Amino acid sequence: MKQYNLSSIMRAAWRIFRKGVQSFAVALRMAWANAKAHNAAKAAAGISEDTHTWAGWWMYTKKVDKYDRIVDK
Numbered sequence: 001m002k003q004y005n006l007s008s009i010m011r012a013a014w015r016i017f018r019k020g021v022q023s024f025a026v027a028l029r030m031a032w033a034n035a036k037a038h039n040a041a042k043a044a045a046g047i048s049e050d051t052h053t054w055a056g057w058w059m060y061t062k063k064v065d066k067y068d069r070i071v072d073k
Contacts, residue, residue, distance in 0.1 A: 009035050011068065
C-alpha cells in the first residue's frame with residue numbers, strides 16, 4: 001500500500017519554493033513534514049479512507065494546467 005503521494009509532495013515543495021524559501025531542499029523538507037503530519041493526524045483521528053473536501057471536488061470541475069492554475073475554457 002502506498003503511504004505517501006509523492007507527486008503531491010513534490011508539487012507542494014515547488015509551491016513552497018516559489019513563495020521564496022531559501023532553497024529547494026528546505027521546501028522539500030517542509031513538504032515532507034506536512035505530509036507526515038497529515039498522515040499522523042489521519043491516524044490519530046481513526047480515518048482510514050481518503051476524504052474529499054468541497055475545495056477538492058470543486059477542482060474536479062475546473063480545468064487546470066500542469067502548474068495547478070485554473071485555465072479558462
